[in-house]
Amino acid sequence: MAAPIYHMFKMRRIYHKIWTVLKNRKCYSSSATSYILRLHERGIFQSIFPPDSSPELARILSSPQCVYSGFDPTADSLHIGNLLAVISLIHCQRGGHHPVALVGSATALIGDPSGRDSERVPLSGEQIQSNTESINSSLHRIFTNHERFIWANSKKVLPKVRIVNNSEWYRDKNIIEFLSTVGRYFRMGPMLSRHSVQTRLTSAEGMSFTEFTYQLFQSFDWLHLLRQFNCKIQIGGNDQLGNITSGYELITRVTEEKVFGLTVPLVTSETGDKLGKSAGNAVWLNADRTSPYELYQFYINLPDSSVEKFLKLFTFLSDSEITDIMKKQKLKPDSRVAQKKVAEQVVMLVHGETGLDQARRWTEALWSGKAESLVNLDQSELQLLFKNAPTVELLPEPDLTVCDMCMKAGCFPTESDADRIIKAGGLYINHRRVTEPDFILVHGEHILPNNVSLIRVGKKNYYVVKWLS
Ligand SMILES: Nc1ncnc2c1ncn2[C@@H]1O[C@H](COP(=O)(O)OP(=O)(O)OP(=O)(O)O)[C@@H](O)[C@H]1O
C-alpha cells in the first residue's frame, strides 16, 4: 500500500510544480495547460525523468511537441497494459501534441530484458513480421476509433498520428559503424547498473549479450526520432525507466538537446503482478484473443475500490463526469454504473461501435436471463460466446422430449440422473427453468427462431444445440 501512496504524493508534487511554473510565467497555452492538468488529476504519469525537470518540461509543453512511445511486436496483439501507453499518447494528441507510436520490429529480435527474470525465446523474422502487421492495424484502429467515436463531437482537428517502425533505420545499419559511433557513447557502469540487468546478472541463467545490448537500440531510436521529428519526449510503462534513462544519457552526450521521459503506472492484477505478455496474464486487444465481450466483462468485474482509478486512467471522460458517475455508484453500488461506463468506453476505443454492440448483446444474452436476448445472436456468435461449452448438432425429430435432447447433448451421464436433476429444478433451456423431463420440445420456446437451444445445468454448465434444417 505504501508505494502507490508515495507515488501519488510524488506525482502531485511534480504537477503542482509544473502548474505553478506555468501560472507564474504566464507563458502557457490553454490546450497545453488543460492537457497537463488532466494527466495530473488522472494519475496517468507515475514519474518524470530527469526527476527535477518538471519546470523545463512544462515550458516546452506550452508549444506543440512530438511525443513517442514504443511497442515491441513480441505477440500478435497489444494488451490493456500497452493501452495505457497508447491512451497517454492520445491525451497528448488531444493537448495539441504530435504522437508517434513506434513498432519495434528490430528491437523485438533483440528482446527487452526489462521486467523479466529469464531470457526470451527468440522469435523468427516471419513471426515478427506477422505480429507487426497485427500491431500496426490495432494501433491504427485505436487512434481511429478515438477520433471517430470519442473525439467525434469536438470541433478541434487532432494532430496526425505517425506509426513508425524501427526496422526502417536498422535494416541497412552496419554493425561496425553502429558500434564505433553510437556504442562509444555508452558507459559500462550505468549500463550494468540498470535494474533489468542487475536482476538477471545475479540469476543462475545470467543474461545474453544480445539482451544486454537492448538499451543501445531503444536509446538510438529516441536519438533518431529527435533528429527526424524533433521528438523530445518519450513515454513508457514504469518498467521502461532504465531504457528511458539510457536514451536520455545518449542524447545529452551527442546533442545539446534537453529531452524528457514520462512513465505511466503499471496496470497490475489484483494480486499486484504486472499484466502483460511475459507474465502470461494479459487481457488482449485483438478480438480473436479476448473478445469484445470478454474485454467488457474484465472492466465490469472491477472491484468498487479501483473503479474510479480505472475511469481516470482508461477513459477520456471529464473529471466532473467521473465525479457524477461515482456519486451514482455510491448511491447504488449494485447498479455498477461506474464499471459499465469504463467497460463501454474501453470497448468503444478498442473495438469501435460494432464491438461495443456485440459486447452489450452478449452480456445481455448471458446475464439478463431473458430468452429474447438469445434471439439477437446468430449461431456463430452463440458458438463464440459459449466457446467452452460442448456443442452438438441435432436433426429435429417429432415428439423429441426435453430429456431426449439433454441426453443427446451429453448433459447427464444417465437418464435417471437427468430425471432427478430436471425434476429438482436444475435445468434451464433458453434461460427458463424446465422441471418436466417428458415435455415435448416446442419451437419458439425450447428451440429459438435462430435454430439454437441453450441448455444450462446447475449454475454454469452450458451446452449448445444447433438444430439442422
Ligand atoms: N501492465 C502494464 N501497465 C502499463 N504499461 C505497460 C504494461 N505492460 C506493458 N506496458 C508498456 O507498454 C509498452 C510496450 O510494452 P511491450 O510491448 O514490450 O509489452 P509487455 O507486455 O511489457 O511485453 P513483455 O512482457 O514481452 O515485456 C511499454 O512502455 C511498457 O512499459
Ligand SMILES: N[C@@H](Cc1ccc(O)cc1)C(=O)O
Ligand atoms: N522496450 C519497450 C518497447 C520499445 C521499443 C523501442 C523503443 O524505441 C521504445 C520502446 C518495451 O518492451 O516495452
